[in-house]
Amino acid sequence: MNKKKILELAKGFRGRAKNCIRIARERVEKALQYSYRDRRNKKRDMRSLWIERINAGTRIHGVNYGNFMHGLLKENIQLNRKVLSELSMHEPYSFKSLVDVSRQSFPGNKKVVIPPRKEGLSMLV
Amino acid sequence: MASTTFISSFFSSPTITTTTTRRTQNNQTSLLLSKPNNPNSLSSSVSTNSNQRLAFSSLVPKLSDTIEAPEAAAEVDSTEVTTLVEEEEIPIEESAPKGDGLFAVVMIGSRQYIVFPGRFLTTQRLKGANVNDKIILNKVLLVGTKTSAYIGKPIVPNAAVHAVVEDNGLNDKVVVFKYKKKKNYRRNIGHRQPNTRIRILGITGYQDSPVVTLDDLPVAAAVEA
Secondary structure (H helix, E strand, C coil): HHHHHHHCCCCCCCCCCCCCCHHHHHHHHHHHHHHHHHHHHHHHHHHHHHHHHHHHHHCCCCHHHHHHHHHHHHHCCCCCCCHHHHHHCCHHHHHHHHHHHHHCCCCCCCCCCCCCCCHHHHHCC | CCCHHHHHHHHHHHCCCCCCCHHHHHHHHHHHHHHHCCCCCCHHHHHHHHHHHHHHHCCEECCCCCCCCCCCCCCCCCCCCCCCCCCCCCCCCCCCCCCCCCCCEECCCCCEECCCCCCCCECCCCCCCCCCCEEEEEEEEEEEECEEEEEECCCCCCEEEEEEEEEEEEEEEEEEEECCCCCCEEEEECCCCCEEEEEEEEEEEECCCCCCCCHHHHHHHHHHH
């Protein structure tokens, strides 16, 4: 039964690792170790993805991620990054109001981040 | 800024700490110091203060159930929808038929979800919640409609999300395999996390809280029309 389970878990593996039990067992053990490790890594990766998205969303409105989050903290708004990234993608108006609230609370640097102006041929794009 | 005075009391009450997110716990002391009291907004905020105190003194979710009356200390406070849907978005191309465009951000089991009425959501297992129990989720962090957003600092006062417990089940099995090489150590453990599926009925109580009306209101109205 154990062999059967291992060969089931080894579906999609390369070469003899999907067919031959001695090789499959090693590969499956490695795969399970990776999944254990990556369940923890996934949380980190998702968080950095959310931060990238929030950064992109706020820079459209001339604010960068650091100032935006600082303004939110000052205002005691406790939306987490997951929700903020989803709002920045799907609820642009609500997200803009959040950016305005944050900018009001923490004006940030004097150099406001302006979306890059297109010059030359890229103006046509 | 009507909720600033509210916030200082929010964090001083001891009942909050169990369900706030990690970030809030870190920032508690700093927030207490940094919030100035607005004398202008005192009259409105006092009422919200008392309302909120009452709501949070019962802490964890109020289960207003029609079928039975347990005093469950369930941890259901706010959970929200998992599905990312663009229903609420004000259509940029006017062909998309949206519902109300109403959504809320709710915190359940220290996770935040975006909730739409009529959809369901899978959250951590809510203790004491049986099938077909009506649940009120109090920790509403943001409510958005087509034309305005009610931003909670940290929660929208008096807002509540009503939901019904549909099902108590288990997540898919996760194999926890621990292995140390050359040390003859391996452990193989299977794990199924209990969960609860909740269907959202509606979002209420946010109308009289401070609104951030969207600037592009005329644009939105023109697009919707």
